[in-house]
Amino acid sequence: MTIITHVKSAAQIVTMKGASYAPKKGKAMSEIGLIENGSVVLIGDRIAFVGSDDDAAAFLESVEGDVRIIDASGKVVTPGLVDPHTHLVYAGSREKEFEMRLQGIKYIDILKQGGGILSSTRSTREATLEQLVEQGYARLDRFLQHGVTTVEAKSGYGLTVQDEIKQLEASRKLQEIHPIDVVSTFMGAHAIPVEYKGNPDAFVNVIIEQMIPLVAEKKLAEFCDVFCEEGVFTVEQSRKILEAGKAFGLKAKIHADEIVQTGGAELAVEVDAASAEHLLQTSDAGIQALANSHTIAVLLPATALFLMEKPARARRMIEEGVAIALSTDCNPGSSPTQSMPFVMNIACLSMLMTPAEVLTAATINAAHAIDRADQIGSIEVGKKADLVLFHAPNYQTLQYHFAVNLVDTVIKNGKIVVEGGVFIANRKKASN
Ligand code: IZC
Ligand code: ZN
Secondary structure, eight states: OOOEEEEEEEEEEEOOTTOSSSOOOGGGGGOOOEEEEEEEEEETTEEEEEEEHHHHHHHHHTOOSOEEEEEOTTEEEEEOEEEOOOOOOOOOOOHHHHHHHHTTOOHHHHHHTTOTHHHHHHHHHHSOHHHHHHHHHHHHHHHHHTTEEEEEEEOOSOOSHHHHHHHHHHHHHHHHHSSSEEEEEEEEETSOOGGGTTOHHHHHHHIIIIIHHHHHHTTOOSEEEEEEOTTSBOHHHHHHHHHHHHHTTOEEEEEESSSSOOSHHHHHHHTTOSEEEEOTTOOHHHHHHHHTSSOEEEEOHHHHHHTTOOOOOHHHHHHHTOOEEEOOOOBTTTBOOOOHHHHHHHHHHHHOOOHHHHHHHHTHHHHHHTTOTTTSSSOOTTSBOOEEEEEOSSTTHHHHSTTSOOEEEEEETTEEEEETTEEOSSOOOOOO
8 A cells, every 4th residue: 555654843844946957056055945844745655745734734635545644843854865976885894094094194005005995806806796785785774874865886896897797786786675775886997906007008998898888788887987096097098988988878977186186077077977076186177167067076075084185175166156966985995984964064064065055965966966866855746755854953953963863764765764763673675
């Protein structure tokens, strides 16, 4: 039977309405479509109504069936949070590198010495598909407890044809069995594996001639990403890989200007990428190029904090009209966290984004970054029934009461998956 859920008497509903067709830029990032003392009605896995409690009562008279009521008084209701950039599937961990970095050794130098991404690659190659699924599942559980209902997940710790496929198959399995929706990105161009040290162009050829065609044939990814960085992949190599991906139907994403200003933001615009990520070092010209494009700037302030670097210039980007999304960058090296709420806190504290802007960046703009804004990212009729109820009287409190998990209830595809801050029994993928 179809489940009907009436979330009623919410102190505030952050709807994010009106941005399904184009991301919010500039001042529009502050318009969050607030409804006070409101209701949301969910029928099955879709949103059927959003508005005042009174109008909800009238709407429900026209609906047949039992209605489950969730009292949201004293709470803020938001769309399910969207994390548009994660390295979800991996084995091993890198806490010893964290200690080295605290002593002043740089992330990129650890990679150059065969650690970093290459360390996670060794562990991931050794792991079985089942082990990757089990560890990814536990990470998704933590995402869900922090209000995230959709994540993007990148490969890039296999770096051989077989191991990249294994990682992407783990993502596909997680999409099938976990309540969270997992959107898959192929990122064979994450590092130059040891087998190709000194001969990166040969590895670029493997990516282009073997990996991309196979990933496309097996329909294992929707996007193709490249770590465009000094000492990793050059702008020329990145362009070749992203164009090859596009020829096989994979939309482009780029890790751009994270450590050194390479012109990655400009390349993102040139190849019409869905998103450009990091952007810590992006030039004024790069910001201008992004502002005049369809490309979303996905900022990762937890990564900047964890690498002890200055964050991206979010205020300048918003002033220039760049559409910003936020993400955890969940990965074992530069951001081992699954907390989008904490990322939003850091975005306020380190980049001076406002409480309204960070909500936009973690919902509708994040949905645009993974090409899902027609389905998720706002509380509008017809969209997926993905909601979060936070213990907070108003949306500002989500950032003010920082570094604690205020998530009370998470609804995914119309099913309650977290209640009172904990998982409820028999949690599995909602059938729809
Ligand atoms: O494992 O270090 N920046 N890729 C690019 C990462 C960080 C993930 C990692
Ligand atoms: Zn990343």
